[in-house]
Amino acid sequence: MSTTSQELDQKQAVTTLRRKDLLGIAELSPGEIELILDTAEAMKEVGTRPIKKVPALRGKTVINLFYEPSTRTRTSFEIAEKRLSADTLNIAIGTSSVVKGETLADTALNLEAMSPDMIVLRHASSGACHFLSRVCRSAIINAGDGMHEHPTQALLDAFTIRERKKKLAGLKIAIVGDLLHSRVLRSNIHLLTKLGADVWVCGPPTLIPTDIRRFGVTATSAVEEAVRDADVIMLLRIQLERMEGAYFPSLREYFRVFGMTEARMHLAKSDVMIMHPGPMNRGVEIASEVADGPYSVILDQVANGVAVRMAVLYLLAGGAEHEEAA
């Protein structure tokens, strides 16, 4: 945990994002993360105006290339791009040449021949964004790659926590659910530990990755232990579509043992925040009373997603040009 470069950049405020792509949280320094969160605060104000649009990315073209279904993330990126005046287009695999057998690299290079400035990629394979960033000149933003990372989700989660709690350092954050298949978990672990939170992860033993403790988190299968005195409880979706075997007896059994009920929630601090990246399986990882209850910030997370994505798009738009110039 003693990374001197991280300590260094916390002393002098980071004011720029000197990178072409946002591939994951793993590569970011704490200072860069805080720069994105600070910029997102300014971007959030844009969404409160009568005219919700600023000219910052005028003339920039952004392609949203989604190889997996998505409602929230794709819409959120599109709104963020439009509020910054970028020209956007959405490509969903169902209607594209991918169904005719085109590879990811070929699709991307063909799109790139039309000179977009940024490509937002969601893909089922871990590492797809890293691969594309080596092939493409455009800035690549990871909107979720397989079981690897979902950086903008972690950033909006951190933004939402910071907005309420004013800080992340020292908070007890319990993440409960399908740890094995979750890219949201991986990005969140990187981000929350970099900013000094006390991260607990919890799920059935079959869904806990073996090396998870290496990332500086506490892992347990006792949900009561994970949520006791927690400042934040984050639920993760049980990703049935990524499961090939039987990881637990049944969804009802899962809910009985791990589901977030009001009784379990009350073990946490009295001002606990309940978070979920969506889409929710009500009655599986979370009870409806909790999801819709007064402690839930699930819809705030969605609202903040737009501001955080605006910040990322804005900061990367400068970073890419800088790199070319240098």
Add this chain to the structure above:
Amino acid sequence: MPVVMDADRIGRTLTRIAHEIVERNKGTDDLALVGVRTRGVPIARRIARTLREITGQDIPTGSLDITLYRDDLMRHAVGPQPLVRKTDIQFSIDNRKILLVDDVLYTGRTTRAALDALIDYGRPKAIQLIVLVDRGHRELPIKADYVGKNLPTAPEESVQVRLLEIDGEDEVVLETGGGA
């Protein structure tokens, strides 16, 4: 590094501008102050304070960040993106006379950006421009309504406004360019 305005002079100048505002607008009805970040904001607050002393009325005061409206964003390889700060205008600007406040008027490009930004918040009845220093060299047809000090400068010179709230002291300094 000649000091062109000291703390006393800045104080007297802002008091004079406050009186000019009252005279020109026949009072302070429908007025609001909007400072351009960073140094326009404390200047706007000081003028609001003086206006309260003169008229007994509170003038709504806000701050405007123009970064997202700059005309040099993305235009050439200017390096990394400038930092965006929050705009904070807690009142409707519709049908108000907005007094836009900045520290230095130079090319006029910041003011152009500020006008565009303001218009996105509504339709003010009028916008008047207040600057502490007008150093000339306009590149756009923009003129200030209230000027603290007209300061003839060479393009390679730079005008540094330092304010108590941000820099710990009040002064305006003319720095010669080229050397340090």
